[in-house]
Amino acid sequence: MSNQPVIQINGVKKVYTMGANQVFALRGVDLTVQRGELIAIMGKSGSGKSTLMNVLGCLDVPSDGSYYLDGTRVDGLSKNALADLRNQKLGFVFQGFNLLARTTALENVELPLLYDRSGRKLDTKKLAAESLARVGLGDRLDHQPSELSGGQQQRVAIARALVTKPTLLLADEPTGNLDTRMTIEVMALFQELNDQGITIVLVTHEPEVAQYAKRIVEVRDGRIRRDHPVMNRRDAAADLITYDNTPEDDDAPLVAAVEEAA
């Protein structure tokens, strides 16, 4: 069980029919993700990376090809089965945080547990509080999203993704709405969680962010063009310390700021 890949897709294609035209979003993708990996999927908009993400996230089904998630064959499953799979095996982190407004951090994190269908008895409040503590927000349980900073909101979202103890954490542009410091902060959290054994796949178009991953997969025109391990992998926790000791300079790009300080 534990030695099988978390993700194994072979020849996955996705074709959208728009009127008379057929749009090939994915033209045959093979990808294997092993347990404990931290992968960044990169690509321009229109490259098919979002479609790939949706397929990996069981939000969309491939037109062709096979997809095994943690040993379960996903292609061909019903909508309800996909919903259950998302609930049990996947954790989602989005660019726009996607927290429920006017709902406390604790309730937001509790939400996936409410849709649990396994029939286990869960102390949802306790699990949610633990998950929030894990992302360093143990003291913000009763705060609503509007009372939290962007970085904190994203951490609530990560806590929500983790609360079901998923096999795979999927993050779609998780730092897209965050400033430099918060970006490093969130990436530090991802690295920390990855060190604890959580498999993470994140989509980004920022090369700086991808440098925190262990492996980079580049997608272009619906195909994987490059798939390589990260050389000179950055340590976000260290970068955070460096960043905090750097005089403020809002215009400097992230890597430049960090490198300058180093």
Added chain:
Amino acid sequence: MKQSTLFRVASASILKNKMRTLLTMLGIVIGVGAVIVMVAIGNGAQLQIKNQIGSLGTNLIMVMPGSGMMGGVNQGAGSFNKLTVDDAARLKSEGTLFAGVSPVVSARVQAIAQSGNWKTSVNGVSPDFQTIRNWTPSEGAFFSDADVTAGRKVAVLGATVVKNLFPDADPVGAQIQIGKVPFTVVGVMQTKGQNAMGQDQDDIILVPYTTAQNRLSGNVRIGQILISTLTPEDMPAAQDEVTSIMREAHRLDQSEPDDFTVRNQTEITEAMSSTTKVMSGLLAAIASISLVVGGIGIMNIMLVSVTERTREIGIRMAIGARGNDVLTQFLVESIVMSVLGGLVGLAVGYGGAALLGRITGWATSTPASAVAIAVGFSAAVGMFFGYYPARKAAGLNPIQALRYE
């Protein structure tokens, strides 16, 4: 999702947007409130009509003499009079559904007072007559059972008789002569006016039936027996009871036909029940219109709410909500809102009916069943009008919902 969590999720959503919830509920509040006020007014009016018609004698049963043969020739109704005072006494003692029983001995006699004279119908009755006809004296008093037993010469006059015999004087305590017999006037009946046939019901003198038999008609047979039932609904059963008591009293075999006739005022009863039916039909129509309008209000806001919350629905689906979970959540939200609205509307309706009753002086009465109907209907409205928006929400594509701005 478990039912308790489902309810929690739905009520959390409802509480999160108090203004929206309030506005949604308003339609149902007004709908149910209007229904309750309508029912209260309608019900009150029905009661009033019932009372008015009741005073005409809807619960009146008349036992008349039967027909008889004389040498093979049927002599027609009343030709074969076997009704006696004993029959009336027996009906009174054995009947269980009767409010009053009175024999009627009638005669047309000239009445003479000092200031005038007048030919009128004299009815010998018992004090039960007051109950049966729902008619009491406005001056003086009716004669008592003791007067009947003793056969005293006392009389109660109808208003028309008073007008003709005592144009100026106070009749109570005065002496009049009925036929050749002197009577003391003990009371004057309230004005009753014309009956349905246009007869003047006030042109009457009432005396104890014993006195009438002995002094005026000189006949042991009595003209008819008047019976009133406790409620109009008892009518059919009471009529059966009259028949069986009478047959027993007259010792009739199963093969023998009735030697009496039992009649009632079915026409009036039917008129009343059809009035009631039209009334409740009208109310039901008004009720359903206002509830439907309230329901459409709910559907409107729920539809807006689904659009407004598209992203929320996307999030819920992404983290594992099935289409059915979303459907149930929206449905429960809509039902909870409409039931709450129904309860508030109930209070508003009760208050409104009481207020309206006080201001206009209309009789209002709210039946207890209105509570169950109001709550039940509002829940049904919530379910019916919440289903379409809920299904729309459940059918959303999670990817598009998540991307929705």
